Amino acid sequence: MLSINHLHAGINGEEILKGLNLEIGAGEVHAIMGPNGAGKSTLSKVLAGREEYVVTEGSVRFLGQDLLALEPEERAHLGIFMAFQYPVELPGVNNTYFLQTSLNAIRTARGEEPLNSLNFMKQVRSKLRELNMDESLLRRSVNTGFSGGEMKRNEILQMSLLEPKLAILDETDSGLDIDALRIVADGVNALRSPERSMLVITHYQRLLDYIQPDYVHVLSNGRIIRSGDKSLALELEEKGYGWIKAQEAAA
Amino acid sequence: MDAAEKHLEELARTGYTAGFVTDIEADTVPPGLDESVIRFISAKKKEPAFMLEWRLQAYHKWLRMEVPDWAHLNYPKIDYQAISYYSAPKSAADGPKSLDEVDPELLRTYEKLGIPVEEQKVLAGVAVDMVFDSVSVATTFRKQLAEAGVIFCSISEAMHDYPELVQKYLGTVVPQADNYFAALNSAVFTDGTFVYIPEGVRCPMELSTYFRINERNTGQFERTLIIADKGSYVSYLEGCTAPQRDENQLHAAVVELVALEDARIKYSTVQNWYPGDENGKGGIYNFVTKRGVCQGDRSHISWTQVETGSAITWKYPSCILRGDDSVGEFYSVAVARAAQQADTGTKMYHLGKNTRSTIVSKGISADRGQNTYRGLVRMNRGAENGRNHTQCDSLLIGDRCGAHTFPYIEVINPTAKVEHEATTSRIGEDQLFYCRQRGLSEEDAVSMIVNGFCKEVFNELPMEFAVEARKLLEISLEGAVG
Numbered sequence: 001m002l003s004i005n006h007l008h009a010g011i012n013g014e015e016i017l018k019g020l021n022l023e024i025g026a027g028e029v030h031a032i033m034g035p036n037g038a039g040k041s042t043l044s045k046v047l048a049g050r051e052e053y054v055v056t057e058g059s060v061r062f063l064g065q066d067l068l069a070l071e072p073e074e075r076a077h078l079g080i081f082m083a084f085q086y087p088v089e090l091p092g093v094n095n096t097y098f099l100q101t102s103l104n105a106i107r108t109a110r111g112e113e114p115l116n117s118l119n120f121m122k123q124v125r126s127k128l129r130e131l132n133m134d135e136s137l138l139r140r141s142v143n144t145g146f147s148g149g150e151m152k153r154n155e156i157l158q159m160s161l162l163e164p165k166l167a168i169l170d171e172t173d174s175g176l177d178i179d180a181l182r183i184v185a186d187g188v189n190a191l192r193s194p195e196r197s198m199l200v201i202t203h204y205q206r207l208l209d210y211i212q213p214d215y216v217h218v219l220s221n222g223r224i225i226r227s228g229d230k231s232l233a234l235e236l237e238e239k240g241y242g243w244i245k246a247q248e249a250a251a
Numbered sequence: 252m253d254a255a256e257k258h259l260e261e262l263a264r265t266g267y268t269a270g271f272v273t274d275i276e277a278d279t280v281p282p283g284l285d286e287s288v289i290r291f292i293s294a295k296k297k298e299p300a301f302m303l304e305w306r307l308q309a310y311h312k313w314l315r316m317e318v319p320d321w322a323h324l325n326y327p328k329i330d331y332q333a334i335s336y337y338s339a340p341k342s343a344a345d346g347p348k349s350l351d352e353v354d355p356e357l358l359r360t361y362e363k364l365g366i367p368v369e370e371q372k373v374l375a376g377v378a379v380d381m382v383f384d385s386v387s388v389a390t391t392f393r394k395q396l397a398e399a400g401v402i403f404c405s406i407s408e409a410m411h412d413y414p415e416l417v418q419k420y421l422g423t424v425v426p427q428a429d430n431y432f433a434a435l436n437s438a439v440f441t442d443g444t445f446v447y448i449p450e451g452v453r454c455p456m457e458l459s460t461y462f463r464i465n466e467r468n469t470g471q472f473e474r475t476l477i478i479a480d481k482g483s484y485v486s487y488l489e490g491c492t493a494p495q496r497d498e499n500q501l502h503a504a505v506v507e508l509v510a511l512e513d514a515r516i517k518y519s520t521v522q523n524w525y526p527g528d529e530n531g532k533g534g535i536y537n538f539v540t541k542r543g544v545c546q547g548d549r550s551h552i553s554w555t556q557v558e559t560g561s562a563i564t565w566k567y568p569s570c571i572l573r574g575d576d577s578v579g580e581f582y583s584v585a586v587a588r589a590a591q592q593a594d595t596g597t598k599m600y601h602l603g604k605n606t607r608s609t610i611v612s613k614g615i616s617a618d619r620g621q622n623t624y625r626g627l628v629r630m631n632r633g634a635e636n637g638r639n640h641t642q643c644d645s646l647l648i649g650d651r652c653g654a655h656t657f658p659y660i661e662v663i664n665p666t667a668k669v670e671h672e673a674t675t676s677r678i679g680e681d682q683l684f685y686c687r688q689r690g691l692s693e694e695d696a697v698s699m700i701v702n703g704f705c706k707e708v709f710n711e712l713p714m715e716f717a718v719e720a721r722k723l724l725e726i727s728l729e730g731a732v733g
Contacts, residue, residue, distance in 0.1 A: 048684075050684055072684060073691060076690040088679070091704065092704055093699055102690050105690040105691050
C-alpha cells in the first residue's frame with residue numbers, strides 16, 4: 001500500500017530524513033518510535049505534503065501512485081489522513097460545516113455524490129455514538145478553545161468519518177491523560193480493518209498498550225535502525241533509546 | 252478582430268464580472284460646479300424653493316471648507332471642476348409608472364448583476380428602489396407599503412409629496428457643513444431614498460435599494476433619509492456594484508437615520524464597487540457620511556456593512572445616542588486587496604443615560620491592501636452608566652498588506668464603561684495545511700477561514716444578504732493566497 005524508498009528530506013536546508021525505507025501493507029498497523037529529533041514529525045509531514053519540507057532523494061509510492069507529486073488535498077482524496085499532533089484552531093468555522101465540507105470534497109474527488117445535510121448528520125451522529133463522543137463537539141468552532149483531549153477526539157472523529165486508507169497518527173498521545181488516551185485508542189481500534197493501514201508515531205510506549213501494532217520500527221537520526229514486533233516497544237521502554245543507539249554505534 | 256481575439260477580450264473582461272456599461276442617452280450637464288449648476292439641478296427636479304436655498308447654503312459653506320487629510324489614505328487630488336454633477340437617463344424624464352415603462356436596457360443591466368426585479372418581487376419579498384445614476388427609475392411594492400402607511404420613495408418625490416417631512420428632518424443628523432464631502436453632497440445631491448415608518452408600524456418587508464454608478468465622469472451624490480416614528484421598525488438593505496471604468500469615480504453619499512422613541516432601524520450594506528485594477532486605477536472613491544440619531548428613549552440603530560469594493564473607502568457610520576436607554580450597534584467587514592485602501596469605522600456618541608453601544612469590526616487585508624479601523628467612543632457628561640464594547644479584529648493574508656487600528660475613546664462621565672479588544676492574525680500556513688489535509692482546496696480553505704472570521708458580522712445580516720455577502724467575499728479574495 002505504502003512504499004517508502006531511500007527517502008531523504010529536510011527543512012530550511014537541514015537534512016532530517018537520511019535514507020528512510022518503510023513498507024506498509026494493507027490492514028497493517030505500524031508504530032514508529034524514536035527519540036526527539038529523530039525525524040518522526042518530519043516523516044508524517046512529508047507524507048501528508050507539507051510544502052516547507054523538501055524531499056531531496058528517494059521515492060514514496062501509495063496505492064501505485066507517486067505520492068510526492070501530489071498536492072496535500074489530492075493525497076487526502078486518495079485516502080491519506082493525518083491526525084495532527086497539534087490540531088489547528090479555525091475560529092468561527094463551525095465544526096459540523098467543516099466536517100461536511102471535508103467529507104464532500106473527498107467524496108466529490110472520488111466521483112461519489114456529496115452528502116446532503118440530512119444524510120451527513122445521520123452519518124456523523126452514528127460515528128459519534130460509535131466513538132462514545134458528545135454531540136456538543138459539533139456545534140463549536142473547529143478546535144477553538146478545545147482542551148487537548150477534545151482536540152484529539154475531534155481528530156479521531158474526522159478520521160472515522162473520512163474513512164482513510166492510510167491513517168497517520170502523529171504523536172496523538174502527546175498531552176493526553178490516561179482517560180483521554182483510552183478514548184482515543186478505542187476510537188483508533190474501532191477503525192482497524194483489513195483495508196485500512198495505520199502509521200502510529202509516538203515517543204512513548206504507553207500508547208502501544210492500547211493500540212497494538214503489528215510492527216514496531218525505531219527511528220534514529222533520520223533512518224529506521226531497527227524493526228520488530230510489539231515486543232521491541234517493550235524492550236525499548238525498559239532499556240531506553242540509549243540502548244539501541246549504543247547497539248547501533250557498536251555495529 | 253477574429254474569433255480568437257474576441258474570445259480573449261471576453262476573457263479579459265470577466266476579470267470584474269459586473270464590469271459592463273449600459274448604453275443609454277443621458278441628460279448630462281458639462282463638468283464643473285458653480286451656482287448655476289445647482290440652480291439647474293434644483294430646477295430640473297422641480298424642487299420646492301426651500302431646497303434651492305438649502306443647497307446654495309451648503310454650496311457656500313463647502314467653498315470655504317478644506318478636504319480632510321487625517322485619514323490613512325493615499326490618493327491623487329480630486330478635481331471637483333472635472334466632475335459632471337447631473338446625469339439622468341432620458342427615458343426616466345416622464346417618470347415610469349410601472350416596470351413595463353422602465354427602459355429594458357436598464358432592467359437587463361440589473362439582470363446581469365443578478366438582481367432580476369421580477370424574481371425579487373416574488374422570491375425575496377423585497378421592495379426595490381433602484382437608483383440608476385442619479386434618478387430612481389423603478390419602485391416596486393409601493394402599494395403594499397402604502398397600505399401599511401410606509402413611505403418608500405425617491406427623495407425627489409418626497410420633496411414634492413411630503414415636503415414638510417423632508418424640511419423637518421433633512422440635515423438634522425448630518426448638517427450641511429458637517430464635513431467637506433457632506434457639504435458637497437448637500438449642494439449637489441440628485442437623488443436617493445426617502446423612508447418614513449409611521450408610529451407603531453413594523454415595516455412589512457425589508458426595504459432595499461441597489462445603487463449603480465454608470466455615467467462616465469459623473470460623481471454620485473445620493474442622499475438617503477430614513478425616519479422611524481415612535482415604536483416602529485424598519486430593516487433597510489443597501490447593495491451596490493458598478494461597471495468598469497478608467498477614470499476614478501467620486502462617490503459622496505449622505506445617509507441620515509432618525510429613530511424616535513422605541514423605534515428601531517437596522518441598516519445593512521453590501522458594497523461591491525469597482526475597486527480598480529491591480530494598481531487601483533479606475534476604482535471608485537467612496538467618501539460617505541452615514542449617521543443615525545437615536546432621538547427617542549429606548550430607540551435602537553444598528554449598522555451592518557460588508558465593504559469589498561472601491562479603491563478608496565472613507566466611511567464611518569455613526570450613532571448619536573441621545574435618548575435614554577438607547578442602543579447603537581456597528582458590525583463591519585472591510586476587505587482591502589490589490590491596491591485598495593479602506594479607512595473605516597464608526598463613532599458612538601453617548602449623550603443619554605444607560606446608553607449602550609457595540610462595535611464589531613473585522614478588517615481583511617490581502618496583497619498590498621491597507622485596512623484601517625478608526626473609531627470614536629465618546630461618553631458625554633450626561634451618559635450615566637453608558638456602556639460600550641468594541642471588538643476590532645484584523646486578518647492578514649500575505650506579507651505586503653497592512654492593518655491599522657485607531658481607537659479614540661473620550662469619557663467624561665465617571666460611571667461609564669468602555670471596553671476595547673483588538674486582535675491581529677494572519678491566515679496561517681498551519682490553518683491552510685490543516686484544511687488541505689482534510690481534502691479542501693486552498694481557495695476553499697481561505698474562503699472558509701475568512702467566513703469564520705467574519706461570522707459575527709454576517710450573523711447580523713438578513714439571510715439573503717448574508718448569502719450574497721459570503722459569495723462576494725469569496726470572489727473578492729480569489730487568488731489572494733499563493
